[in-house]
Amino acid sequence: MLLNYLKIAFKVLLRRKFFTAISLFGIGFTLTAILVVTALADYALAPLPPEVNLDRTLQIWWMVVRQTSNGQTREIAGSAGYAFLDRYARDLPGVEKMSIASDPFAATRYVDGRTETWTMRTTDGPYWEILRFDFLEGGAFTEEDERNGNRVAVISEAARRAFFGDRPALGGSVELDGQRYRVAGVVRNVDLLRAAAAADIWAPHSTRKSQDFRRFHFASEFSALLLARSRADFPLIKTAFRSRLELAKSQESFEKLLGTPETRLEQFASATRRTDTAEPPTRMLIGQSIGALLLFMLLPTLNLVSINMSRILERSSEIGVRKAFGASAGHLVGQFILENIFLCLVGGVLALGGTALVLHGIAQSGLVPHLDVHLNYRVFLIALGVACFFGVLSGALPAWQMSRLHPVRALKGGAR
């Protein structure tokens, strides 16, 4: 039966090639757009190297503070400071490893009178245990280097090419912002979407020119990475950090202190709307994304529905015959929706090809340096789901319309 339906569907698709082509173009384009966004979102949230532990990592990166000093009340919203994280975010229960890392900043060097800007971060030792970089040469620097202020650095593949050509860099040195660092290791390039890892040069905090950052509590562009023993410990860690905030409030005369360790998804959510609440609006982000998806699909759906409507009328004599021989409305609806899903699946296959092309184009364009996103089984499953959903959505109304056709009229040619 099912095979029969598919056969009919295939024959119908071949009969009016122009209609089939425009339907497929619409479906293919719509699904491609959705899949590109899905693939990028999936890539940003997946535990991929060097963020292999992303599943059980929390990050403290955004705080709101109100403080009155010398009669002046100031409210700062922004990244945390080293001093605060060092004093209040260490040794939280449920946390296996903790690292304080700076946000990426620009470091320059001059080559033949040209300025070259590199993205740099300063980190500590545990950073290299929470994040697992792919070392091409050498290895990470250690907590020992951080304590002793050793001028060592880990550089990316791209930085190695720029500084050393294609020669090995280990043991060589790089000069940035007027400071010389010995190269301890070279890692594979990391793109911006691996947010906690992305940089070109990493060096210990203690090599910073000014060590004043150790005094500042807020807004000096540091964040903490907390590696939990398991995801189940997240609520425990969050609660513990909240009581640390209370402690800090009592010790340091802060009037307001907000901030929470967040998963990557929660980070995206709180970046979209910086609310004054402690909890990131994750549900809202997901709701908005689904809303945007449905809104985007509205026009393609309408387009497909109106094409389907006119196609069905063309097939009215076939429907008339089937009705005259006793096919129920339900049967016909089922058959038509199935046909439409079949069409959408063919469009979905086209869309997978289109998505691969677009992703390749993004990688080639260099718009986001080093970004190279590929399709995977999750995106494939989502493609399958969205294609079926799209098929039902755009097939239901025409199918219902068709099932109501009066057999006599339908046989006559189905006007109105």
Next chain:
Amino acid sequence: MIRHFFKLAWNRRRANGFILAELLLCFLTLGAVLTIACFFLHNWRQPLGFEYRNVWRLDLSGGNRFEDSDDGQKAQGWARVDQILRLLRSRDEIESVSPLYFNVPFGASSMLTANLVGGTQRRVLDNRVGPEAREVLGLRLVAGRWLEPGDEALAFRPVVLTRNYARALYGDGDPIGKTLVVRNEDGKIDKEEERRVVGVVEAWRQYGELSHAPLAQFSLPAWGPPHLPPGNFVLKIRPGVSPAFEEDLVRAVRRIAPDWTVSVSSLARHRDRLLRDRLLPLLIMATVAGFLILMVGLGLTGVLWQSITRRTQEIGLRRALGATPGQIRWQILGELLALAALAAGAGSLIILQAPLLGIFDEVPLQVYLFALTLAALSLSLLVVGCGLYPSWLATRIRPAHALQYE
């Protein structure tokens, strides 16, 4: 005639309902993209207010520049800043130098103050600049005078406003000599030292050519400890200076302040980056919208084609009664244009809610009107384009053949 088209469209309301909904969504998409594009174009044609060619920025950051540093550190910070300024002024490659606080052209961070203007709380860029800033950045004075050395000794604090801020505060009246009253949200006057408007400059488009013109005011910074030393400088570079001078300059400044982070970059570079950041989202939106519209166009052609083959009798009858092929074609296209007009009307009503409710109040009404007119024209072009082939098919229907059909 036109009423007749609407009547015909109404008679086939079920089939046309879908087309109408599609056209409406198409119009909304077109309207949104074109409004942004027209807004950018409108902004691009306004004066920038400053000159960015051959201007570099020098940025300092480091511990003892922060607000919570103690007096000794502040004194050291100021001593270094004075030394750096002397160095910059002594170099032949640099024509002029001015210190700035945060508000650097095309820069992301900004120092703002707020004022109640025309009943709403508006953000105003609070530019603390040296008297040399006018020369460095080529600011164009349209009334009064610029800030001068020695202004600190006056009994009031002189301020220069941008033209849009002056107009917002004083309408068409002469702003020169007026006291600048700053009110906070509940309408109370912010008590501070008296500020008096001494001049008006053309504009200060800190966020670049594609963004709206922000309100801005200029005044001299409070100089010396216990205040905060400046962290940004703009330098007017003599034309023809080699880029290698940048490295030279950075090294010289680093020698004065070894533990500060020093960076030098040209304003032109920041402008390029800002333009890219603004244009890229528009480009992506336009590409997606283009594909959506192409899709609708193809779909519409298919649906029309189908409907022509179903209206053979109706068209055959009209032909038999003496309608020319031109009239038939005009009937098909007229029905389509009637639908497009309906969609454009409804869509405009929806989009015009934005200016009426003041949602994006930087966008002037004329931008919306222009963009919506453009969108309506493109939609008409689209439907005519889709209708050309099907309507040609309709003219080919032979009356005898059509009437025989039943």
